[in-house]
Amino acid sequence: MEHTYQYSWIIPFIPLPVPILLGAGLLLFPTATKNLRRMWTFLSIFLLSIVMIFSLYLSIQQIFISCIHQNVWSWTINNEFSFEFGYFIDPLTSIMSILITTVGILVLIYSDNYMSHDQGYLRFFAYMGFFNTSMLGLVTSSNLIQVYFFWELVGMCSYLLIGFWFTRPIAANACQKAFVTNRVGDFGLLLGILGLYWITGSFEFQDLFEIFNNLILNNRINLLFLTLCAFLLFVGPIAKSAQFPLHVWLPDAMEGPTPISALIHAATMVAAGIFLVARLLPLFIVIPSIMYIISLIGIITVLLGATLALAQKDIKRGLAYSTMSQLGYMMLALGMGSYRSALFHLITHAYSKALLFLGSGSIIHSMEAIVGYSPDKSQNMILMGGLTKHVPITKTAFLVGTLSLCGIPPLACFWSKDEILNDSLLFSPIFAIIACSTAGLTAFYMFRIYLLTFEGHLNTYFINYSGKKSRSFYSISLWGKEEDNKLNRNFGLVPLLTMNNTKRASFFGNKTYKISNNVRNQTFITVENFGLNTRTFYYPHESDNTILFPMLVLLLFTLFIGAIGIPFNQEGIDFDILSKLLTPSINLLHTNSENFVDWYEFLKNAIFSVSIALFGIFIAYCLYKPFYSSKLNLTLLNSFQKWSSKRIRWEKPINFVYNWSYNRGYIDTFFKKSLTESIRKLAKQTNFFDKRIIDGITNGVGITSFFVGEVTKYIGGSRISSYLFLYLCYVLIFLMILFFFYFEKF
Amino acid sequence: MYLVFTTNDFPWLTIIVVFPISAGSLMLFLPHRGNKVNKWYTICICILELLLTTYAFCYNFKLDDPLIQLSEDYKWINFFDFYWRLGIDGLSIGTILLTGFITTLATLAAFPVTRDSRLFYFLMLAMYSGQIGSFSSRDILLFFIMWELELIPVYLLLSMWGGKKRLYSATKFILYTAGSSIFLLIGVLGISLYGSNEPTLNLELLANQVYPVTLEILFYIGFLIAFAVKSPIIPLHTWLPDTHGEAHYSTCMLLAGILLKMGAYGLVRINMELLPHAHSMFSPWLMVVGTIQIIYAASTSPGQRNLKKRIAYSSVSHMGFIIIGIGSITDPGLNGAILQIISHGFIGAALFFLAGTSYDRIRLVYLDEMGGMAISIPKIFTMFTILSMASLALPGMSGFIAELIVFFGIITSQKYFLISKILIIFVMAIGMILTPIYLLSMSRQMFYGYKLINAKNFSFFDSGPRELFLSISILLPIIGIGIYPDFVLSLASDKVESILSNYFYG
Secondary structure (H helix, E strand, C coil): CHHHHHHHHHHHHCCCHHHHHHHHHHHHCHHHHHHHCHHHHHHHHHHHHHHHHHHHHHHHHHHHCCCCEEEEEEEECCCCCCEEEEEEECHHHHHHHHHHHHHHHHHHHHHHHHCCCCCCHHHHHHHHHHHHHHHHHHHHECEHHHHHHHHHHHHHHHHHHHCCCCCCHHHHHHHHHHHHHHHHHHHHHHHHHHHHHHHHCCCEHHHHHHHHHHHHHHCCCCHHHHHHHHHHHHHHHHHHCCCHHHCCHHHHHHHCCHHHHHHHHHHCCCHHHHHHHHHCHHHHCCCHHHHHHHHHHHHHHHHHHHHHHHHCCEHHHHHHHHHHHHHHHHHHHHHHCEHHHHHHHHHHHHHHHHHHHHHHHHHHHHHHHHHCCCHHHHCEHHHCCCCCCCCHHHHHHHHHHHHHHHCCCCCHHHHHHHHHHHHHHHHCHHHHHHHHHHHHHHHHHHHHHHHHHHCCCCHHHHHHHCHHHHHHHHHCCCCCCCCCCCCCCCCCHHHHHHHCCCCHHHHHCCCCCCCCCCHHHHHHHHHHHHHHHCCCCCCCCCCCHHHHHHHHHHHHHHHHHHHHHCCEEECCEEECHHHHHCCCCCECCCCCHHHCCCHHHHHHHHHHHHHHHHHHHHHHHHHHCCCCCCCCCHHHHHHHHHHHHCHHHHHHHHHHHHHHHHCHHHHHHHHHHHHHHHHHHHHHHHHHHHHHHHHHHHHHHHHHHHHHHHHHHHHHCCCHHHHHHHHHHHHHHHHHHHHHHHHHHC | CHHHHHCCCCCHHHHHHHHHHHHHHHHHHCCCCCHHHHHHHHHHHHHHHHHHHHHHHHHHCCCCCCCCEEEEEEEEECCCCEEEEEEECHHHHHHHHHHHHHHHHHHHHCCCCCCCHHHHHHHHHHHHHHHHHHHHECEHHHHHHHHHHCHHHHHHHHHHCECCCHHHHHHHHHHHHHHHHHHHHHHHHHHHHCCCCCCCCEHHHHHCCCCCHHHHHHHHHHHHHHHHHHCCCCCCCCHHHHHHHHECHHHHHHHHHHHHHHHHHHHHHHHHHHCHHHHHHHHHHHHHHHHHHHHHHHHHHHHCCEHHHHHHHHHHHHHHHHHHHHHHCCHHHHHHHHHHHHHHHHHHHHHHHHHHHHHHHHCCCEHHHCCCCCCCCHHHHHHHHHHHHHHCCCCCCHHHHHHHHHHHHHHHCCCCCHHHHHHHHHHHHHHHHHHHHHHHHHHHHHHCCCCCCCCCCCCCCCCCHHHHHHHHHHHHHHHHHHHCCHHHHHHHHHHHHHHHHHHHHC
């Protein structure tokens, strides 16, 4: 047993050969590497499954004998400073590594099919492998420097993968935005690490906590400075986990391929912030103000994410905002000190959201064939609808994911969310009200996404083939109102194609993608091809088995993963795996009283939260149930009509909320206006200063010396008389000075 | 003969210093058969020199000895005690190896140069000698002579092979550096003539000399101006963007990789070692200037339209870390500065090389005219991305560890108050946010998106084996240092301690 721990340093290094070999191969022997193609996928899946088995083994041991194992090697040896590298295995690490590897393997399998026609297939797998390595490195790190090391590496992987389709200008902007925003977080993290080092003189987690607690107990340190350092440390998780002020990168990050959104931007990397806060919780917990800040930011993010998700028309953006909101729940739970429920929600949410993203990827994959390869089209929920008939398996999976996220009982997220809501009730009533109402909002927007996507009839088909009915397309606008949506008015086929010209061209033209001399020319070719192909791509198809398989596995996870947190009554002792794993960790709210589970309390809370969720679902159903559905519920419609007569009064707030959400809460605009513009202005001003003043002085000196030279040349003019004149002048001046001094002496 | 080679008395350093320039002057006697002969001759000499250096250092240099090694002492001019005095220690070994490495790669990068190739390669080799000479001289006048010797080739390289405004920038360069050399000369003469009738030029003797405070400050200012121009320290940096913007990219590699480092090396070698009191007086100002420089250059950089100028400002910004490290007077700070010297030597050279090669293909320097090049030159795109990551101090690459250690140096420094330390660290860290803004937006403007460039020269060749070899061979040490920084840290750590001992006990 001891020796298995000894070898666990190898965890992050197991997936490493794939990116190294792939990178070297793609640079040096491109053709040979490309010929191997799927072999690389198998290799990376194989290596990742080794890690999975390994970490499963570790965590099973952790359940029985909960212990912390740590081992360090020195990285730099110097008298004055030494950095160390090592591994740190505790329950948190093993949970995270299981999470990363399971989702990672499924996403790898999924993307084999999803990316199969992409030219950057191998590049994609190289990035993925590197991401897995650095993420595993992050969760096994034993000190803060190591955390920072891998923290930046996962950020870089995310940058590369968001900008994977680099020909799209939006993706190019999005990846830069993601990196810079994350760098702001890293800035805080680094400062926090340095500040903590200054206070405690150590980077190791264990030493850090110990020294820190001692300092607090003995009151030997300025509390303000301490809080500042802890807050700076927390800025890192704010950026990485897309919490309130720095969340702007996450929705834009959806420009990356969908498997990436599932793995990095829903399940693992964004959870790194939660991981870090959980890891440093012993440190945060002794400063009450920082805990309050954490929970405050958590609750703001919960509400903001949910409201922003309300009116997104891009399916992935909607899911991204929901991810943000759920991450806010976790942060809230951590801020309240309930470590266990935060981690529980982290696990359940990761599987549910990965399922949802993979499902949306499958939808996008099947929609792309019809509406084109632009994210504006293929991810647009307005163009979807009625997919139930065409993609039944995806629909089932997506529905389960949606229900789970809404918090409907047997599914995963119900258990964890219920726990968080429960704890928030104990913590503060205001937070509890916000958290509970947001649970309703969650149900609303998730069902909005679901209904728009799967119910009714396929909207693209509607417009194109029955022009008369195009009114009805506008009637199912996003907000359930008639005249709100004015986009896509001239919705023919040809403008659709000419509007974008990057990735989409490849499918109908050739499999391989390259820009030839004239893109416009190519577009015309595509139009012709499209004309031929329309009949065959009449309806979206269900995706291939390789895409469906990971979704089904995740479906199972979503169904049953809640079980690890459910307390089973076994021979009088409570037995639940998660608590068993996390026993040594801290729990503020359940100190000693709740060793037994109060079933009555639990039931009461559960019914309450489920009813909120059901209410949200009901409203979504009212607003987004397609009008032309065959099984139209007349009474419902009537009541809806009655209500809508009074709607004028509601117009204003609804419009406000819609605009708020559609414009992403104006936060992006604000950042753009204030930060980006000011940096540009600053750059211009310093450039001006540099060019005109600093360089101007230099050039001025040069030019003056030139002129002085010219003037002397002119004066000189090689005339002896003037030389003599000057000479005599100088002699005269000299004599005068001499005379003056001489005169003064006597 | 074999015996001679194994003993310590063999004049290794003299051979290393003299070999390139003398072999270069032999190039005149080569049969005139076009570029090819010159090209291969030069590259062979460079490689031979690099191997010779490595061999000599491998077998004769002991890492745990902070004293001067491989020292040579020949009387040159009897009249004023001028010796040909060479020797290396932990401080200079890294920079000499860097010089050998970068110069070899720069000659390899200069393969497409066809105009007057014989002179071009001769100048490269002359510069090689001058640089190694100034890094390895143990005599302050010899240092000055070598310092000047290396200016002439740079001036010629700039003024003959470069862009449209090359004469302007070459003139600017020579005026700036020659102007600063006056201060260097004043300092050298002043410091050597002080105190005794005979001039003392030996650096070891000078290091033990004590001066009156005002005189020491004056000397310090003189040397500081000289090295500040070379390094560059703001506000004396404006020659650098112009020079880098106009020079051929192999010259740029030499400039960014080695020449800038000479300034930093001089700061450590002369200002820190010889004038410790003045240095401890000036070090807060150095820190302040370095911090301003990081922010200033990083915020000037996004305003540049010219690709090479943008990289040039990025290297100005990175030199700020060296200045801060030197100013912190701590063990980690100085170690970090030395590591940053080496690391930026690689990264800067590689970035200029890639910028130059992509310029060779599209013939556009302005960033707003470029775009969508990633499709046609994916390998250059890959390398450029990796190296801009290295430049913005991504962990795992050498820049990160250097900057981290410098940060550390400030934290552990006993000399400064907490508030000032916090302020400096805070502002430096803002530079950390600004760096990705300009570097990534540069790579976005160059490579991302799609753009229809003029149809006739649309199809480019991706980098061939030569360019790929070049960029990979720069990349390997960057990653190597980033993963295992002790490679470089172990070279200098003992020397750093012995330098710093002056400050604590002296």
